[in-house]
Amino acid sequence: MKTRDKILKESIKLFAEQGFEGTSMTMISSLLGFTKPAIYAHFANKAALFEACLDTISQEQITYIKSTLENPSLKTIETKLHSIINDCILIQDNHAFLFYNRFYLLPPVELKEQIKYKLDQSTEKWSSMLMDAIHNAIVSGEIDKSLTKTEVLSSYMCILNGVGYEIGSKHNLDHIWKIFWRGIKAN
Amino acid sequence: MKTRDKILKESIKLFAEQGFEGTSMTMISSLLGFTKPAIYAHFANKAALFEACLDTISQEQITYIKSTLENPSLKTIETKLHSIINDCILIQDNHAFLFYNRFYLLPPVELKEQIKYKLDQSTEKWSSMLMDAIHNAIVSGEIDKSLTKTEVLSSYMCILNGVGYEIGSKHNLDHIWKIFWRGIKAN
DNA sequence: GTCTATACGGCGATAGAC
DNA sequence: GTCTATCGCCGTATAGAC
Numbered sequence: 001m002k003t004r005d006k007i008l009k010e011s012i013k014l015f016a017e018q019g020f021e022g023t024s025m026t027m028i029s030s031l032l033g034f035t036k037p038a039i040y041a042h043f044a045n046k047a048a049l050f051e052a053c054l055d056t057i058s059q060e061q062i063t064y065i066k067s068t069l070e071n072p073s074l075k076t077i078e079t080k081l082h083s084i085i086n087d088c089i090l091i092q093d094n095h096a097f098l099f100y101n102r103f104y105l106l107p108p109v110e111l112k113e114q115i116k117y118k119l120d121q122s123t124e125k126w127s128s129m130l131m132d133a134i135h136n137a138i139v140s141g142e143i144d145k146s147l148t149k150t151e152v153l154s155s156y157m158c159i160l161n162g163v164g165y166e167i168g169s170k171h172n173l174d175h176i177w178k179i180f181w182r183g184i185k186a187n
Numbered sequence: 188m189k190t191r192d193k194i195l196k197e198s199i200k201l202f203a204e205q206g207f208e209g210t211s212m213t214m215i216s217s218l219l220g221f222t223k224p225a226i227y228a229h230f231a232n233k234a235a236l237f238e239a240c241l242d243t244i245s246q247e248q249i250t251y252i253k254s255t256l257e258n259p260s261l262k263t264i265e266t267k268l269h270s271i272i273n274d275c276i277l278i279q280d281n282h283a284f285l286f287y288n289r290f291y292l293l294p295p296v297e298l299k300e301q302i303k304y305k306l307d308q309s310t311e312k313w314s315s316m317l318m319d320a321i322h323n324a325i326v327s328g329e330i331d332k333s334l335t336k337t338e339v340l341s342s343y344m345c346i347l348n349g350v351g352y353e354i355g356s357k358h359n360l361d362h363i364w365k366i367f368w369r370g371i372k373a374n
Numbered sequence: 375g376t377c378t379a380t381a382c383g384g385c386g387a388t389a390g391a392c
Numbered sequence: 393g394t395c396t397a398t399c400g401c402c403g404t405a406t407a408g409a410c
Contacts, residue, residue, distance in 0.1 A: 017296070018296050019206065019208065019295070021206065022208050022295060024385065025385080025386065025387085026385080026386095034393095034394070034395095035394070035396085037389095037393090037394070037395070037396090038393065038395080040386095040387070040388080041394075045386075045387075046385095046387090106206065106289055106293060108209060109204075109205050147366070151365060154358075154359045154363065155363040155365075155366040158349035158359060158362075159345060159346070159363075161348065161350075162344075162345035162346055162350070163345050163349070171341075172344075172345060175337065175338040175342050176342040176346075178342075179338065179367065179370035179371055180367075182369070182370040182371075183365075183366035183367060183369040183370030183371075184366055184369075184370075211402080211403065212403080213403085221375095221377095222377065222378085223404085223405085224375090224377070224378090224405085224406080224407095225375065225376050225377080227405070228375050233403095
């Protein structure tokens with residue numbers, strides 16, 4: 001793996017766990033066995049490094065949602081939607097999801113506008129893929145026809161946010177998923 | 188209002204909006220018309236100030252949940268539960284709720300243990316009040332008898348987390364609430 | 375209790391040798 | 393590209409006058 005990519009990977013992990021202000025350039029470099037100036041050979045400053053992390057994460061998220069929705073072994077909409085949430089909270093080194101949630105919800109004030117712009121753009125892409133899948137499920141009768149795709153999607157996104165923090169706790173997901181599915185399934 | 192209380196109030200607001208590392212003692216004091224050392228006359232250090240904020244918030248949260256559950260004008264369990272979420276996201280200067288969520292989910296690493304300990308204690312108190320109310324509603328038949336109180340409570344808490352960040356957006360709450368209630372109401 | 379002044383450390387960022 | 397050394401700034405925290 002190239003040095004630049006190593007820096008990105010370590011930065012994503014640290015930003016996700018400790019936040020933007022809580023992560024220093026010294027911390028990142030020393031965990032990689034470098035010193036601080038080495039990072040500045042690859043990124044102009046801390047904000048630029050952060051934005052590169054943001055772009056990486058955004059692209060991964062889109063790719064991941066797309067591949068899950070198209071995965072032929074997940075046949076029903078319920079298994080597809082459940083699989084996405086399940087992966088997000090269960091994958092051990094899933095700093096990507098934590099990063100996404102953390103900075104979407106609580107960005108550092110100084111970078112608030114740039115972050116919102118970038119994340120809104122990428123969220124639009126993967127949420128519209130979900131919207132299409134949900135639409136098809138309503139038409140096919142898997143999801144109750146009296147609900148709109150917007151209602152289902154925004155509820156789903158709320159759960160994805162709410163459950164996302166209890167990393168490793170499959171317990172609560174079972175509960176919320178049972179009730180969510182009772183709420184949207186066709187009678 | 189006493190100086191100490193003014194400091195607490197302003198600190199809660201700033202910590203909630205900008206995070207722990209993103210809020211400086213100078214910032215807090217200057218917004219109150221003081222200088223930095225004035226704060227140190229009331230609090231030993233930044234961590235002690237933060238923990239005092241935490242205690243204030245925790246106490247308020249418990250009081251608020253209790254009063255809502257006992258409010259005689261809210262007659263059904265649906266109106267009680269809905270009212271709590273609604274207040275949390277709609278009240279304009281509700282830094283309390285943002286503070287609670289922010290540091291429950293993403294505490295600064297250096298204070299992680301203390302925060303978890305305090306918040307787990309207070310969360311236990313108000314969530315057990317919710318648990319009792321939900322239990323009664325299952326017994327009375329307002330909520331479907333095939334569900335357990337634990338399932339309903341942990342789903343509700345998930346929504347409270349997930350919807351809590353879209354401050355001022357009643358839009359999404361309407362959607363998620365509709366589906367949540369379909370999921371738990373008695374047939 | 376609140377001020378001015380200051381100590382001390384860690385931060386982001388850069389210069390210049392290799 | 394990576395190092396050592398250093399800059400300037402701002403953070404927490406304290407001393408001592410009023």
